[in-house]
Amino acid sequence: MFSRLSRPISRATASIASVNQLTVYTKSRKSFGLTPSSAMAEGKYPAKKHAQKVVDHISKRSPSPNGVLYLEAKHTKLLEDNDEPEPFRQRRYFYYLTGCNEPDCYFAYDIAAQKSTLFIPPIDSDSVIWSGLPLSPEEALKKYDVDDVKYTNEVNPYLAHVGASYSKAGKQTSVYAIADQVSEQTTFIGFDQKDFQTLKPSIDACRVSKDEFEVGLIRKANEISTEAHHAAFKKAKTASNECEVEAVFLQKCIAQNAKEQSYHGIFASGRAAATLHYVKNDQPIQGKLNMLIDAGAEWECYCSDITRTFPINGVFSPESRAIYDIVLKMQLECIGILKAGIVWDDVHALAHRIAIDGLHTLGILKGDKEEMFKKRVSVAFFPHGLGHHLGMDTHDVGGNPNYEDKDSMFRYLRLRGEVPEGSVVTVEPGIYFCNFIIEPYLEDAELSKYIDKDVLDKYWDVGGARIEDNIYVTKDGHVNLTTTAKEAEEVENMILTA
Template sequence: MITTKEFTRRRKHLMQDMGNDSIAILPTAVEQVRNRDVNFIFRPDSDFLYLTGFWEPEAVLVLIPGRKHGEYVLFCREKDETQEIWHGRRAGQEGVLEKFAADDSFPISDIDEILPGLMENKTRVFYTMGIHADFDQRLTGWVNQLKQKVRMGVNAPGEFVALDHALHEMRLFKSASEIKMMKKAASVSCLGHERLMKICQPGLYEYQLEAEFIHHCMFNACREQAYPSIVGGGENGCILHYTENNMPLKAGDLVLIDAGGEYQGYASDITRTYPVNGRFSTEQKALYELVLEAQLAAIEMVYPGSHWNAPHEAAVKVITRGLVKLGLLKGRVDKLIKEEAYKPFYMHRTGHWLGLDVHDVGDYKIDNEWRMLEPGMVLTIEPGIYTGDNRKIAKKWRNIGIRIEDDVRVTRTGYEVLTARAAKTVDDIEALMASGKALVETPRLIVKKAAIKKTIKRTPAKRTVAVKKKAKVPSSKKKVVRKKR
């Protein structure tokens, strides 16, 4: 759980970067209609969530460095007995002060009358245009409203600054509390992937494995998925963002599953690939072990002072060399890499930042140079090989899609694989799948059986395996309210 003190520190840090005579305005996400009068389950904007911890819709965060009556203002919905009976509890103005450490709170219905006054005589507005078109127009209207008061001695802000630049740099470096959240999401998701290995068999549909994974995550407190699950059997595994998940699984095919649960807003992102019938064929095994070798080489390049592209370069080198050895590419490895001859088989990058968003925020380059990795960053490492219906290779190699993905934290001395618990060697996968017949079907018992969690930590000197016990899973108009001073 992220404490109110940590949220306060985040806001203070951001306001230090903003400087005086500034105001930051950040609305949360807008509720989205699923169909007719039914909305999708609401999820706050990640930047808004990072600074407030507030999960209700119809809210706007305002930060005003040096404001006499309090720097942190939150507009939100008022308490409403009737609406709360139908749709759930609201914090209201009092709740926002008590539980979310706001200095002032105003009803969201009064924002058009109150927010322009908060913007008076400010030089800069920190805000990110282009995300919420309707709010962009309202903000422009408020500025124009202030400009009309110039003869009254009121100055309107003359400069707009992108809020996301400084904020996203903050989000890139995870605190200990954030890492704890991400480890929870990773642990639950790892066990979910292993459960799928145990129950996988020919005849099941892709969506049935997806359903089992979602059930496992929800049963273990990850109530939302970090992204739509990819469950691709056979040739579907060669579609990078395949989400139809509606085909039957066939003996002799591989199934690629890219799925991760979200815990209190924090994402996990894991991919595992394995044979539907429990045994790799000769060709499947050769390509799988090549991808695994590339992934392990890439992970070894995760440490402070290594640059962002180093893991990708390592993976590309291993994959290109391996494809030559298998006869799927011909020529000198260095030349093939320079010409990007590997791209018909490996066309994506080796990873991305991970955090409140599955493709998390943060620059990959600084001054046009790959940025250096630093402690507190979390990234994915996910090389793959996808042969598809490539008529230039022998039929035995076609329609094989393989990706192996783990979540890796940069530590002070190296790295920590947050998702090491999920089996990924050929022997471990085949053994786990063979044990599926003995699986206890009751989800509660599965949780009890999985009492040990492993994380791999790496230092320049050696690799160690840390084993620790898994944590138990926890079952009025213009109304202004201020803290007493």
């Protein structure tokens, strides 16, 4: 989602590069030449590796820290005036250090001993009647990358024991936790300092660069979402309503055990595609030119975020195809220059220059292109940011946005500055024909001279076009994790032959 190449790369080339550089670790332990850690080989999320990574980050600010990292899972909460629980979504900070997607759990990492302990709820006989037996400590130890598993009624005794052990050794101790994410019954007896400021930003910093296991989870989410997008392409031709297309997308995801979506999907037909975060998904489709789908499945708490725009009847109108080709060029060229250390602001600016050039060629824009760039005329058609970090959250942490920026071209960028090695970013340029956004430009005497209204009037029914892929950034380049069809002819053929 959004505020929310020097040469084109073929899908085949991108696919080969993906296989050569990454792998999804499976129970069959195939690694495509990469050497996995023992946890990865066993199919375990590398929680201990993440815990030590966080400790190393804290150590840069506080040399030789002593004590524990302490986190709590999301707790079960009932719906208001109802005896059903709210939909569960695990706290990402807890998951990053545990790989555990169960509610009502606790976690502690003893820094000096490098020992991780997961606390799971004890058996509640009343609950078992309705929900069956929960995971046992033995099963949890086998499933998760932790050193020990205890019950949650042992949290306070455990913490008191660790605190006393540090004191006995004459060491000053800290417990690192997240403010407002500590239960009232939890006590930190025996610790000299309770630090609620360090842990969250430290995990944020560590989450930016993904390891191979994490990239594998994002790739898996992309694979499932690609099947769902392709099914949606085909369904739209005969669907009468946007919700029918959304239903097919969700069915394909759930059928592959991806029961959670990364975000509320956008299924926008016709002019609704010009609404950036369209939420209705319930309007008639018939008689409209195009459909924009921005949707992605979640896989084991990791997100995909894919957008495609396609002709509902299987053939782009001349106006739609012209806009689509500009957006595809924007995306391919921006992806093509990605590598660690490149400044995202510059990539975003490149997208705007390509948009200006394309719209100028069509006659929608007129006049000096450099003047239009400096006066930000292209923001009328491309008002959002080029992309964002992607990980356990769709708009993942670490982007350093500046929403107070007075420059309209950069105000909504969710990612600013250099792109880190190992990060996963979305690249999602778009061109939109939204009356609400464009009309102020038409009414401005200084800006309206750059827009040919007569030509513009031919494009309102195009609505909007956006194309979005998920890109893993390496030291010297990138790997595209998204294989969803996007070449215009391929998309058209997929719909026509459905």
